[in-house]
Amino acid sequence: MSAVASVVTRFAPSPTGFLHIGGARTALFSYLYARRHGGRYLLRIEDTDRERSTDEAVRAIFDGLDWLGLVSDVEPVFQTQRFDRYREVIEGMLEAGTAYHCYCTKEELDQMRAAQMARKEKPRYDGRWRPEPGKVLPERPEGVQPVVRFKNPLSGEVLVDDMIKGPISFQNEELDDLIIARGDGTPTYNFCVVVDDMDMDITHVVRGDDHVNNTPRQINILKALGAEPPAYAHVPMILGADGVKLSKRHGAVGVIEYRALGFLPEALLNYLVRLGWSHGDQELFSRQEMVELFDISRVQKAPARFDMEKAVWVNHQYLKSADPVHVAPEFDWHLRRVGVDPAHGPALAAVIEAQRERCKTLVEMTEKSKFFYAELEGYNEKDAAKHLTAEGGAVLDALRERLEVLPQWTAPALHEAVNGFAEGRGLGLGKVAQPIRVAVAGMAISPPIDQTLFLLGRERTLARLAAAVSYCRGPGAQP
RNA sequence: GCUCCUAUCGUCUAGAGGCCUAGGACGGAGCCCUCUCAAGGCUUAAACCCGGGUUCGAAUCCCGGUAGGAGCGCCA
Structure with missing residues (x-):
């Protein structure tokens, strides 16, 4: 073997709560540093405070790390x-x-x-x-x-x-x-930190900068033990949008909450890696690129604020470019979370592809795609008032008859049918597409109308058009 | 209070003494495109904390202020 000591880093959370967003970034930097140098990244649970440490917190931390894909290279060490x-x-x-x-x-x-x-x-x-x-x-x-x-x-x-x-x-x-x-x-x-870092042969300690003042003490103990101190990298903390230390009142601070918010794990990682670190003007980094380009000496010395707007933008970039098949399981998770069973309806990947440019998060995608899988819970009030009028009802009725006899239920055929229908009546496409949207999606927002109808399927489309027609004729109709 | 750390657009950042009329990204504003919502394209406003040095020349180096942060447990 080479005489050069290979890099060993560690992430060492104490299980007194969930995995914090700042902790996740520290773990990421630690992981990237190890990978960048062909070393190992380890996990150590600092649970010596038995009063405050819980098994639940240990699980929450593992869950967060699993979701982000920052799992330890070997079995985690427990201090207890x-x-x-x-x-x-x-x-x-x-x-x-x-x-x-x-x-x-x-x-x-x-x-x-x-x-x-x-x-x-x-x-x-x-x-x-x-x-x-x-x-x-x-x-x-x-x-x-x-x-x-x-x-x-x-x-x-x-x-x-x-x-x-x-x-x-x-x-x-x-x-x-x-x-x-x-x-x-x-x-x-x-003391435990020192003994563990020594026993685990940690070469590089990457941790939050709230530990800088502990460092000289630890170095002194290490020296007293006759051990060579590791190199240290203290990463600044993450602040809330108001510049104050991140806490519950800022909203989501736990990593796993970002899953519920509709983030893709790799998008959150990308946002986090750019928070306090940069490589020229590049904003988006694949996991591979992060590993290749990450340079810990270029990490900012000052704390950074968490900007939800930009995090969401990054997430959208991932949603737009990710392989829909890869996104599908997360999308499935979100749909089931709101009580929608995606088993009966269009393939998740197809819906993702149709929706992703208008949805910045999976929560948004879920909200805008429920109608593909579940019955409508009613129409959006404003949209219905505007489009499901007597006039709109007449259009929908005529269109429904035409679609009913459509020989092939394909996007091009639907495109042909709807456009032809609008032209035949001398209507702008908007006059036709909008009522259809509200009728089938319950709202005036959906992918292009041909795709929407294709994905929704013949049966559901025709049934919803019929329902909308009677709605337009009913007491809810506008004069 | 003491010790340590930090400081470029609202936010994340580029910037290694002349390439800076300070660049990019998010967000904002405006225009274009458009079947909705978006996406996309174009344009635009917006910053070197302050004061002293060093130097022919400072966002960049030094000192001092100011402001913010962290730590000072038989917590981690």
């Missing part, structure tokens, strides 16, 4: 299954003197913090239990389960050469001795 390993490392550090017991109570620490804040200092542990040569430690209090703290270097600096942000330096004096094991012996986040 590695407690023995963490304990072992902590024991080792205690023995080596790179960690020590601290008997401060939570109350004591709270007081310490409060006093420091009052003095306008950065709150931090004062090192009262930190062993030093010649130093006399306080007397061990009764009944206090000690925590384990990492013995952070007191001086010098830690330089993080971030792949996105560039060099960032931290003074060790600013860092305090963080807790790596709680009173009950369970390890804490910053």
